[in-house]
Amino acid sequence: xxxxxxxxxxxxxxxxxxxxxxxxxxxxxxxxxxxxxxxxxxxxxxxxxxxxxxxxxxxxxxxxxxxxxxxxxxxxxxxxxxxxxxxxxxxxxxxxxxxxxxxxxxxxxxxxxxxxxxxxxxxxxxxxxxxxxxxxxxxxxxxxxxxxxxxxx
Amino acid sequence: xxxxxxxxxxxxxxxxxxxxxxxxxxxxxxxxxxxxxxxxxxxxxxxxxxxxxxxxxxxxxxxxxxxxxxxxxxxxxxxxxxxxxxxxxxxxxxxxxxxxxxxxxxxxxxxxxxxxxxxxxxxxxxxxxxxxxxxxxxxxxxxxxxxxxxxxx
DNA sequence: CCATAGGGTTAGGGTTGC
DNA sequence: TGCAACCCTAACCCTATG
Numbered sequence: 001x002x003x004x005x006x007x008x009x010x011x012x013x014x015x016x017x018x019x020x021x022x023x024x025x026x027x028x029x030x031x032x033x034x035x036x037x038x039x040x041x042x043x044x045x046x047x048x049x050x051x052x053x054x055x056x057x058x059x060x061x062x063x064x065x066x067x068x069x070x071x072x073x074x075x076x077x078x079x080x081x082x083x084x085x086x087x088x089x090x091x092x093x094x095x096x097x098x099x100x101x102x103x104x105x106x107x108x109x110x111x112x113x114x115x116x117x118x119x120x121x122x123x124x125x126x127x128x129x130x131x132x133x134x135x136x137x138x139x140x141x142x143x144x145x146x147x148x149x150x151x152x153x
Numbered sequence: 154x155x156x157x158x159x160x161x162x163x164x165x166x167x168x169x170x171x172x173x174x175x176x177x178x179x180x181x182x183x184x185x186x187x188x189x190x191x192x193x194x195x196x197x198x199x200x201x202x203x204x205x206x207x208x209x210x211x212x213x214x215x216x217x218x219x220x221x222x223x224x225x226x227x228x229x230x231x232x233x234x235x236x237x238x239x240x241x242x243x244x245x246x247x248x249x250x251x252x253x254x255x256x257x258x259x260x261x262x263x264x265x266x267x268x269x270x271x272x273x274x275x276x277x278x279x280x281x282x283x284x285x286x287x288x289x290x291x292x293x294x295x296x297x298x299x300x301x302x303x304x305x306x
Numbered sequence: 307c308c309a310t311a312g313g314g315t316t317a318g319g320g321t322t323g324c
Numbered sequence: 325t326g327c328a329a330c331c332c333t334a335a336c337c338c339t340a341t342g
Contacts, residue, residue, distance in 0.1 A: 005323065005329060029315060048330080050316065055328060066318095066327095158317055158335055182309060201336080203310065208334060219333090314338075321331070 006043065008052055015040040016049055016056075025053060159196065161205055168193040169202055169209075178206060 019031030019041075028046035031037055041049065054066065172184030172194075181199035184190055194202070211219045 007329075026316065046315070050318095051329065051331095054318085160334075179310065199309070203312095204335065204337095207312085211333095309342090311341085312339095314336105316336070317334090319332085319334105322329085324326105324328095 011040050012044065013052070013056070016052055019049075020053065028053075164193050165197065166205070166209070169205060172202075173206065181206075 015037045016031070019034060019037045020027075022036070023030045023034065028049040031049060032041060032044070032046050044052075168190045169184070172187060172190045173180075175189075176183045176187065181202040184202060185194060185197070185199055197205075207219065
């Protein structure tokens, strides 16, 4: 019928990038409502934006990180659950994301009550990581580019 | 990232249930302060407890109230196509899904952003920026390196 | 100011079609 | 088989209200 699977056009991708640059990643609804982008993205939902951004990010950094992780987990588990989200400071070679998480987790204090600030740190960190991942294409991250990228907060 | 989205463990769920049995639903702060549960729920806020209880309740009753589950219908739709996503902004009665989408798109106002407590993360922003500019690695900085740099505060 | 209720939004795993 | 687009929904955020 019409469009069971609406592919993203270059225009839409550009609008999404611009939107993220202006409002920051994670502000999908905000980007969607921005008159500057709503004209191009009118047929997309906030979830669509999020999903597309995820795909683009996966492309930007190392190559197939999402699929790789998914398949790896699929092959390995099945009836296996990995409870313990904290303190999995094993030394085996993990993905970059996991390493970062572990380090940050042990860096910030573990006292109960300051969860709020801890989460803020993680969120900011995530933002920076997004910036770096995406700016990897031009060839090297520099302060100015990342600052500009993050500015739209 | 690994855990910006902290999944509830069975232990935590059990503690929450026990807490509600002991203090009653709606006494989130009270449950949180109870020494009997604070050990397990220390990383949760009263709001987290409230939200989790809501999710659990939804599960308990006949399959979905908050996320109205027409899963059975959904399964059928999957087989077919739900064509014509663009065009016809009004016209015929669409699925609940799209109705909701439309409604959401017109609510709330603009320019919320940075308020009071969120200011603190700006400091970290600068910190990470400094890390990035100082690391100037060839090929771009990676997450681990930056995390390591920041760790040495 | 602090807590709760409730509507709204996002994150991330899962699924599907090409 | 791989990947891009799409779905599901737990977890989280925002705001109103007491």
